[in-house]
Amino acid sequence: MTKNYSSEINSPLSTNQEDYLKAIYILETRGDQVTNSVLSEYLGYTPASATNMVKKLAQMDLVIYRRHQAVALTPTGRRVALEILRHHRLLELFLHKTLNIPWDSVHEEAERLEHVISEALEDAIAASLGYPKVDPHGDPIPSKNGDVIHTPGHPLSQSEAGRAYRLVRVLSQEKDRLAYLRGLGLHLNAELFLHEQAPFDGPMLVEVAGEEHALAADMAALLQVVPASAE
């Protein structure tokens, strides 16, 4: 298994190490301060375990660590994280398009597969999909050299009522939430019409595929949309 980042790194990374780097990247991208508690909670480990691992990653020059400070990725660490994320999102799209696995249930599978596919397989998957730019949740697929496109859109919860929108991204990986959203007929690029938004952050009334549904405000906040006219 030859990994893309192998040229920059002396020893191959474990699944766990890759998961830490990916988590740090995602938390950084969210704009969070990646403190030990945030990181350990995100990964489901105790803070002590996170400290240990972060120290190890720092020795490998993958993260910058100073006691009691937020962790940050080094350029090399970021490259590793992006490669794993590229694997993850390519795999999600591949599973969805090639094997008809519903878009709301590809995440867990990709979570394991992302660590074991070779560079050659990554390339073959990307080629077979026509070098896609986003996964089935609308998350951008990092390019091989680590570029991440900016995805447009704004939350449905902050959108004007009485207009049609197109779903361009879903900001959640929670299985049951995604299943619920799919149950409403939602999927990437689905059209939806926002009938009204109840005041005081109340539920929204949306129409998807001819059916009307009430949608809680926190759910609507996860849905990134653009005006339906926009191509």
Added chain:
Amino acid sequence: MTKNYSSEINSPLSTNQEDYLKAIYILETRGDQVTNSVLSEYLGYTPASATNMVKKLAQMDLVIYRRHQAVALTPTGRRVALEILRHHRLLELFLHKTLNIPWDSVHEEAERLEHVISEALEDAIAASLGYPKVDPHGDPIPSKNGDVIHTPGHPLSQSEAGRAYRLVRVLSQEKDRLAYLRGLGLHLNAELFLHEQAPFDGPMLVEVAGEEHALAADMAALLQVVPASAE
């Protein structure tokens, strides 16, 4: 990740444990006595490591172990081994057919993927391939309930000269050997004509896709064939 065998086993198995069980199955199937040295050499570990692991697998009722004796799979151990083997061979075929990865280089990839695919993905792959019976090397794909079909054929090295044959199985997983065979134009179900066999186990003269090649006897021994007429 829900594994098929999870109903019979209390704790999930590690990749290593699954590899041991698969190795024992393969060695048993070859007809070898699965002694500690055979097993450890096959896996590339020291004999001491194999003893340790085999003891652990025995505690889990996956193998039968008595000091200084050959190991044997229990029925449960065999089911696990067959499931992993099913994963492996389904994956090989899938990678070959769906992603056009050459048949001689799917093995390593499948070797890692086989441990991380869920039951649902296994099913989706099998369905997308039309519930195939053999992988790209002609090795039988165990069915979900653990049946393994018998593959017909005999070694090319023991075949009569002056006749046409069809390749039904390649008994090797060595990358360079397989690459060589593919270079000759060989693949599953390829037709070949055996011109002559030099005496004293000398090389064979075979014709594949209009080209003649000399083939060492030990290579020919890896090629299982049936008469070309046979469907």
Added chain:
DNA sequence: GATACAATTTAGCCATGACTAAAAACTATT
């Protein structure tokens, strides 16, 4: 049956990476 040689097992070591419990250090409030 004694001796030599090979195979196997035991004993003990190491790294990984989780954990708990306790100590230390930071932050906020009075």
Added chain:
DNA sequence: AATAGTTTTTAGTCATGGCTAAATTGTATC
């Protein structure tokens, strides 16, 4: 600046699963 409360780190434990080296057991030969 002292104290309280939270966060982080340290110290030390445990399981996994490799390893080497040494002891044991089994087998074959004289």
